Amino acid sequence: MAAGTLYTYPENWRAFKAQIAAQYSGARLKVASxxxxxxxxxxxxxxAFLNNFPxxxxxxxxxxxxxxxFESNAIAHYLSNEALRGATPQAAAQVLxxxxxxxxxxxxxxSAWVFPTLGIMQFNKQATEQAKEDIKKVLGLLNQHLNTRTFLVGERVxxxxxxVACSMVWLYKQVLEPSFRQPYPNVTRWFVTCVNQPQFKAVLGEVKLCEKMAQFDAKKFAEMQPKKEAPAKKEKAAKEAAKPQEKKEKKKEEKKPDPEEEMDDCDAVLAAEPKAKDPxxxxxxxxxxxxxxxxxxxxEDTLTVALPHFWDNFDREGYSIWYCVYKYPEELTLTFKSCNLITGMFQRLDKLRKNAFASVILFGTNNDSSISGIWVFRGQDLAFTGHFWEGEIDREMQCPGPLWAIPGKIKCWNRFQSMLDAQP
Known part of the structure; x- marks a missing residue:
């Protein structure tokens, strides 16, 4: 029978899995939190800790x-018994x-939905709305699966x-209000059954289902952010004046970073780079x-708030709008990989975030898709001219007018004047 110590912080739902598994299997588990x-x-x-857990x-x-x-699923599996892991190869595979x-x-x-309500993460309306839709799909699938079952695999926990229950604890405690969970009675029945088992209650305590969906609290989020330490008090002026050389040397010593805060190789390389001119x-x-x-x-809502704000405040002289198309649609295969291409492009263009905005979309299905998008750039010229960042290749003219090829396999950039002409 396993016996050991679980290191975690209080109320870590990932640690709950191992603790509940130990309750069922009888493993002797000490929790250091x-x-x-x-x-x-x-x-x-x-x-000493990093030697065991790098x-x-x-x-x-x-x-x-x-x-x-390390890794919560591996720990929970190790602390489980055969009944929890699945007594047959088929049951074990279903558990996995x-x-x-x-x-x-x-x-x-x-996480995208709940963390902002806990003050852990900044609120993003689009991400939250998408998370709600994804959770509805999850609940729908679980509800159908549990329609004729008490538990997910077999006839016992x-x-x-x-x-699965531990991954949904904060959903039920924070945001799954009665009206939201009403279409999924089988899931709620199963969840309540699980968390009321003695082994669950010994770890989770009493789990109260939320009555009202929690919302993002900006004040709470601000309080959760790390605060900068106040600078150390200066020595008395008279003492400093008496020992000017000593004071100078002390200041130099104070500026030395702690060993824990020394730059790694990547930071050192970035710090050594010359400051680029702002284009x-x-x-x-x-x-x-x-x-x-x-x-x-x-x-806020894109159609009713964001777009009207854009056209009411857009500076036609200070900004320009462009249209881009991906150059090799025949290379696009699985849609999730194509979406990763878009994300990767945005990550590599992070320096533009103060001077540009874009909406780039994947259209189509697996092995039959295309990528195109609308960009808003500072100024009247395309941002990608010459060597905008070191290491990028030269751009070449592809077709008459302001159409340009750029790295990342973007086919062309077309000045989208028609959008402006359509606005009052």
């Missing part, structure tokens, strides 16, 4: 025999199926139920505030 046994952000950065992440398990594990399902289908949208510095100040529009676009 508070000082002096464990201080998150300190203990997990010590050389990533420094929790939950982390260390057996009394010295056996170490639902464990993977929780990681890939539930946790991402649940398995690691599948433990994992937009020559442009006059514009009345159109890009950040203000982006906030409207991210947090």
């Amino acid at each position: 508070s000082p002096p046994a464990f201080t998150f952000g300190q203990t997990n950065r010590t050389p 990533l420094g992440k929790v939950p982390a398990y260390q057996g009394d025999d010295g056996f170490c594990l 199926q639902w464990v993977s399902f929780a990681d890939s289908e539930i946790i991402p949208p649940a 398995s690691l599948a139920d433990i994992t 937009f510095a020559h442009l006059p100040k514009s009345s159109f505030v890009m950040d203000e529009f982006k906030r409207k676009y991210s947090n």
Whole structure:
């Protein structure tokens, strides 16, 4: 029977899986989640901890025999018994199926929706609305599966139920209000059954389903952000005047970074690079505030709020609108890979975020799709001219007029004057 220590922080739902599994299997598990046994952000950065768990992440398990594990699913699996893991190869595979399902289908949208309500993450309206739709799909699938079943695999609780239920704890506690969960009675029945099992209650306590959907609290979010430390007090002026040389040397010593804050190789290379000239510095100040529009676009309805704000405030002299098309649609295969291409492009153009805005969309289905988009750039010229960033290839003229090829396999950039002409 397994016996050891689980390192985590309080109320870590990922650690709940291992704790509940241990309750069922009878594994002797000690939980180190508070000082002096464990201080998150300190203990997990010590050389001794990193020697056993190189990533420094929790939950982390260390057996009394010295056996170490990281990753919550692996720990929960190790602490389970045969009944939880699946007594047959088929049942074991089904358990693994639902464990993977929780990681890939539930946790991402649940985090995007719930974390802003806890003050952990900034609110994004589009991301939250998309997360709600994704959770509806998840609940619909689970509701159908549980229509003739009490538990996900077999006739008793398995690691599948433990994992999926733990991934949904904060959903049920924070945002799944009665009206939202009403179409999915089988899921709620199953969830309530699980969390009221003695083994679940020993870890989770009483789980109260939310009555009203929690919303983003800007004040709470601000309070959760790390605060800068106040500068140290200066020595008395008389003492400093008496020892000017000593004071100068002390100031130099104070500017030395702590060993923990020394730059890694990547930071050192970036710091050594010469400051690039701002390619937009020559442009006059514009009345159109890009950040203000982006906030409207991210947090409010696009058609009724963001777009009217755009056209009411758009500076035709200070900005221009362009249309782009992906050059090799025949290379686009699976849609999720094509979406990754778009995301990768945006990541590589991060320096433009203060001077540009874009909406780039994938159209079509697997092995039959295309990518195109609309961009708003500072100034009247295309931003991608010459060597905008070191390492990029020269652009070549593709066709008459302002049509340009750029890296990333974008076919052309077409000045979209017709959009402007259509506006009053």
